[in-house]
Amino acid sequence: MTAYEAGTGDAANPLKQLARHGQSPWLDFIQRSYTESGKLKKLVEEDGLKGVTSNPSIFQKAMGHGTDYDPQIRQILADRIVDAGTLYETLAIHDIRAAAKVLHPVYAQTAKVDGYVSLEVSPYLARDTKATIAEARRLWIAVGAPNLMIKIPGTDEGAPAVQAAIAEGINVNVTLLFSLSAYKKVVEAYIAGLEERLSRGESVKGIASVASFFVSRIDVKIDKEIDARIAAGDREAESLRGLRGKVAIANAKQAYEYWQGIVRSPRWKKLADAGAMPQRLLWASTSTKDKTFSDVLYVDGLIGPETVNTIPPATFDDFRDHGRVADTLTQDLPGAHRVISEARRLGLDLDGVTRTLVTEGVRGFEDAFDALLGAIAAKQAAFLGNKVTKTTLNLPASLDTAVREELEAWRTKGNVRRLWAGDATLWTGRDEGNWLKWLTIVDDQLLALSKFEEFQAEVKARGFRDALLLGMGGSSLGPEVLAQTFGKHEGFPHLYVLDSTDPQQIRDFQDRIDISRTLFIVSSKSGGTLEPNILKAYFFDQAKKVLGDKVGSHFITVTDPGSHMEDVAKKDGFWKIFYGEKQIGGRYSVLSDFGLVPAAVAGLPLKLLLESALRGEKSCAASVPPAQNPGVVLGSVLGVAARDFGRDKVTIIASPGIYDMGAWLEQLLAESTGKDGKGLIPIDDETIGKPDVYGKDRVFAYLRLAEDPCPRQDAAFAALAEAGEPVVTIELHERRQVLEEFFRWEFATAVAGSIIGINAFNQPDVEASKIETKKITNAYNETGKLPPYEPFAKDGPFAFYADPKNAAALKAGTTAEAILKAHFARAGAGDYVALLAYIDRDTATREWIQKVRLSVRDGLKLATAAEFGPRFQHSTGQAYKGGPNTGVFMQITCDDVVNLPVPGEKYTFGIVKEAQARGDMEVLAERGRRVLRVHIHGDLKSGLEKLAQAISAAV
Numbered sequence: 010m011t012a013y014e015a016g017t018g019d020a021a022n023p024l025k026q027l028a029r030h031g032q033s034p035w036l037d038f039i040q041r042s043y044t045e046s047g048k049l050k051k052l053v054e055e056d057g058l059k060g061v062t063s064n065p066s067i068f069q070k071a072m073g074h075g076t077d078y079d080p081q082i083r084q085i086l087a088d089r090i091v092d093a094g095t096l097y098e099t100l101a102i103h104d105i106r107a108a109a110k111v112l113h114p115v116y117a118q119t120a121k122v123d124g125y126v127s128l129e130v131s132p133y134l135a136r137d138t139k140a141t142i143a144e145a146r147r148l149w150i151a152v153g154a155p156n157l158m159i160k161i162p163g164t165d166e167g168a169p170a171v172q173a174a175i176a177e178g179i180n181v182n183v184t185l186l187f188s189l190s191a192y193k194k195v196v197e198a199y200i201a202g203l204e205e206r207l208s209r210g211e212s213v214k215g216i217a218s219v220a221s222f223f224v225s226r227i228d229v230k231i232d233k234e235i236d237a238r239i240a241a242g243d244r245e246a247e248s249l250r251g252l253r254g255k256v257a258i259a260n261a262k263q264a265y266e267y268w269q270g271i272v273r274s275p276r277w278k279k280l281a282d283a284g285a286m287p288q289r290l291l292w293a294s295t296s297t298k299d300k301t302f303s304d305v306l307y308v309d310g311l312i313g314p315e316t317v318n319t320i321p322p323a324t325f326d327d328f329r330d331h332g333r334v335a336d337t338l339t340q341d342l343p344g345a346h347r348v349i350s351e352a353r354r355l356g357l358d359l360d361g362v363t364r365t366l367v368t369e370g371v372r373g374f375e376d377a378f379d380a381l382l383g384a385i386a387a388k389q390a391a392f393l394g395n396k397v398t399k400t401t402l403n404l405p406a407s408l409d410t411a412v413r414e415e416l417e418a419w420r421t422k423g424n425v426r427r428l429w430a431g432d433a434t435l436w437t438g439r440d441e442g443n444w445l446k447w448l449t450i451v452d453d454q455l456l457a458l459s460k461f462e463e464f465q466a467e468v469k470a471r472g473f474r475d476a477l478l479l480g481m482g483g484s485s486l487g488p489e490v491l492a493q494t495f496g497k498h499e500g501f502p503h504l505y506v507l508d509s510t511d512p513q514q515i516r517d518f519q520d521r522i523d524i525s526r527t528l529f530i531v532s533s534k535s536g537g538t539l540e541p542n543i544l545k546a547y548f549f550d551q552a553k554k555v556l557g558d559k560v561g562s563h564f565i566t567v568t569d570p571g572s573h574m575e576d577v578a579k580k581d582g583f584w585k586i587f588y589g590e591k592q593i594g595g596r597y598s599v600l601s602d603f604g605l606v607p608a609a610v611a612g613l614p615l616k617l618l619l620e621s622a623l624r625g626e627k628s629c630a631a632s633v634p635p636a637q638n639p640g641v642v643l644g645s646v647l648g649v650a651a652r653d654f655g656r657d658k659v660t661i662i663a664s665p666g667i668y669d670m671g672a673w674l675e676q677l678l679a680e681s682t683g684k685d686g687k688g689l690i691p692i693d694d695e696t697i698g699k700p701d702v703y704g705k706d707r708v709f710a711y712l713r714l715a716e717d718p719c720p721r722q723d724a725a726f727a728a729l730a731e732a733g734e735p736v737v738t739i740e741l742h743e744r745r746q747v748l749e750e751f752f753r754w755e756f757a758t759a760v761a762g763s764i765i766g767i768n769a770f771n772q773p774d775v776e777a778s779k780i781e782t783k784k785i786t787n788a789y790n791e792t793g794k795l796p797p798y799e800p801f802a803k804d805g806p807f808a809f810y811a812d813p814k815n816a817a818a819l820k821a822g823t824t825a826e827a828i829l830k831a832h833f834a835r836a837g838a839g840d841y842v843a844l845l846a847y848i849d850r851d852t853a854t855r856e857w858i859q860k861v862r863l864s865v866r867d868g869l870k871l872a873t874a875a876e877f878g879p880r881f882q883h884s885t886g887q888a889y890k891g892g893p894n895t896g897v898f899m900q901i902t903c904d905d906v907v908n909l910p911v912p913g914e915k916y917t918f919g920i921v922k923e924a925q926a927r928g929d930m931e932v933l934a935e936r937g938r939r940v941l942r943v944h945i946h947g948d949l950k951s952g953l954e955k956l957a958q959a960i961s962a963a964v
């Protein structure tokens with residue numbers, strides 16, 4: 010009696026009779042309720058079931074619907090922050106283990122011939138040998154059951170993975186086999202894998218493999234071709250008709266014939282003598298698709314020794330009911346050959362069909378897996394409820410359709426996985442892949458949590474009253490959001506963020522702090538940026554006067570390894586040096602030490618914040634399909650709206666409690682996407698208005714803090730959505746979720762950048778202003794004066810400057826009002842107006858600029874940006890110079906009442922600020938932008954008032 014005959018006995022049950030013919034019935038299905046209810050066990054005991062196979066479609070059916078898995082999903086989500094892929098795998102492994110347990114007695118009774126449960130590697134890896142091997146190894150260990158089979162596709166790339174897995178002693182079920190030629194490669198891979206073991210002196214005993222030969226799908230394709238030809242009046246209609254429903258079984262029989270030859274070969278004999286088990290042929294895809302055929306056609310017709318048939322539940326029941334058991338597989342082999350040669354004669358392209366079926370099979374499993382992961386991600390979001398932010402889209406129909414199409418394109422191209430894998434071709438195919446460390450930085454930070462917590466305790470112990478962060482752009486805007494959003498924490502210093510060269514503003518900050526009890530954080534990734542360097546020089550000098558030799562102990566820096574600032578910090582005996590990641594650009598650095606160090610200093614709850622960020626990361630994971638991936642959805646809306654609808658002004662409004670998010674977002678969006686004449690133009694904090702004040706160039710993003718919403722904003726957004734404006738509402742249930750949004754917007758920006766077709770990680774046009782500024786400060790150092798600079802017009806306290814081309818366009822008027830009118834008259838639909846104020850940024854000036862921008866917006870119906878220099882140069886400045894030429898710029902400068910020295914330099918902060926304004930103006934003009942500078946002489950307050958009146962009159 011062979012192992013296959015074990016368990017026979019019930020003569021009336023065709024399923025049980027299969028054993029007598031050497032065939033093992035397996036079940037092509039898995040579901041938790043089946044295992045948990047004892048149904049699976051019953052099939053084993055009553056029907057002689059000897060194995061189970063699963064595939065992505067089967068799991069999709071099992072997990073994608075119903076509530077079977079809900080309790081475990083809830084329990085996992087309560088314990089851990091995971092992505093949809095991990096969630097799926099945890100559920101799947103649970104099921105596979107449970108089924109393996111039920112089948113273990115079969116495994117034992119049949120001496121490891123049967124009793125297996127198959128788990129398929131991710132279908133996304135079907136064309137990647139190395140990744141498939143790694144995944145097979147990983148799943149094998151994760152499940153940890155001896156009667157597991159790892160399913161690997163029998164593609165050209167899969168075959169070497171089969172060999173490698175077998176050589177490692179992993180049981181393999183080779184799936185998606187349609188053609189004899191592919192099957193031959195797989196047989197070779199199996200044998201070679203075993204031989205590899207033997208050659209290393211390892212045992213080949215107990216290693217099992219099946220080759221899953223798909224049957225019914227072949228008939229589906231061939232019969233379709235036959236039907237089409239008959240319908241078209243083919244002369245061979247009769248012969249064609251005679252082949253319907255026959256080719257698949259004939260093809261399978263040929264494979265079996267090949268197998269018989271193999272197991273008789275001397276090569277195999279050697280392995281068999283060493284105890285190897287043959288790789289059995291497993292008939293898969295054995296449910297009948299064509300209802301005109303017998304419902305058990307692909308079971309009845311393929312019964313033979315040492316084979317498996319994996320049967321879906323309905324067919325299993327049908328076969329139990331009326332299956333006919335006989336040695337059909339070995340019957341009429343000549344007949345099978347005749348069918349195949351007849352098919353060839355008739356021009357039925359079996360080779361082409363099997364090739365297509367492999368491609369379609371892989372695609373089908375990918376689609377099923379996408380659907381499964383999408384369903385799990387949706388369930389996850391629903392179960393997490395307020396633990397994650399919630400996004401609602403109100404899009405006009407045409408934009409909505411275009412976004413859906415984009416999401417589908419992202420899905421079919423596997424773009425989310427490509428992004429996570431660092432595929433630079435998603436952008437411009439240059440060095441983008443080197444700038445993606447932000448994707449996983451949160452995981453690293455959580456691992457390093459104790460480092461930050463220890464530092465936090467040290468800061469507390471030292472009893473600092475204030476902390477002053479000196480930095481620009483990505484090194485200051487994230488910390489500023491943290492400071493503004495989370496406020497002062499008991500026992501920790503008040504965190505201030507200074508990102509200006511305006512002497513008055515520097516003095517304001519100096520007045521707010523008690524230097525003797527201040528911790529200075531010098532924050533600069535590159536370590537070479539002018540502002541943090543001169544601000545450090547200034548405050549170090551000031552602090553030295555108070556602290557003497559202890560001054561270094563009041564300074565820390567966050568900078569990239571090897572930077573100039575690292576040298577400075579070492580030389581000056583800074584208390585601590587924290588390092589950034591070189592593979593993260595400034596604007597993507599908030600979750601690295603650039604945000605974490607100031608957060609620690611301010612006494613923020615680091616673990617909770619990082620966990621929120623981790624939720625952001627996991628919700629945008631590689632496993633989360635585009636339509637359920639909040640980062641991809643947001644990025645697609647922004648990218649598609651700009652690319653296809655001219656809606657490139659991303660208008661960001663946040664609830665008062667989180668209002669500063671917009672300033673951080675401005676840099677992220679503008680500096681990442683504004684280049685090559687394309688890009689998104691962020692419009693931050695422009696008080697929300699009635700629908701009729703807007704042109705058709707906007708997308709609105711509403712960051713709504715649900716714990717403290719603003720009813721006026723709610724009403725205004727409802728009106729915008731009602732009016733058909735595109736509105737994305739992101740609801741943050743608590744402040745902490747700004748960290749989740751940091752990650753999501755970074756991801757969305759990368760996605761939007763890909764859609765627009767730019768490199769989202771460089772800032773090519775920022776450098777130009779820096780060079781011009783440097784020229785001017787160098788000139789000052791050499792000569793002690795600034796190069797001459799003449800206004801083209803003057804009116805009262807105002808002096809107007811422009812390059813010759815812009816000046817020519819504006820010279821017609823001589824009064825402030827006329828010049829401003831001429832300037833603003835150059836703006837048309839789709840343009841934006843940016844006010845670039847190089848003045849102290851305090852409450853009064855912020856209110857002023859807000860008032861002025863609204864008068865411009867309402868007068869011209871154009872988007873407005875209200876920016877302070879030089880801060881914006883490290884933020885939106887990139888898009889103003891490198892993005893679409895739709896900006897109309899107005900620089901506003903003033904006399905400096907206060908001036909401050911820059912230690913070690915001839916120039917002062919006032920000179921630097923002037924050089925920055927001139928440098929930027931030069932580059933704006935050189936890029937053909939419409940730009941005008943208004944300098945206010947004398948008293949700033951009254952000058953600003955007059956300017957507001959003149960602007961209001963001009964628009």
Ligand SMILES: O=P(O)(O)OC[C@H]1O[C@](O)(CO)[C@@H](O)[C@@H]1O
Binds near residue numbers: 482882884
């Ligand atoms: O951190 P750093 O190197 O001082 O740079 C500050 C900012 O300046 C920029 O390089 C632009 O000038 C930004 O990208 C960056 O966030």
Ligand SMILES: O=C[C@H](O)[C@H](O)COP(=O)(O)O
Binds near residue numbers: 293295296
């Ligand atoms: O391994 C099993 C196969 O995935 C399954 O039998 C495919 O069957 P189908 O063609 O009915 O989808």
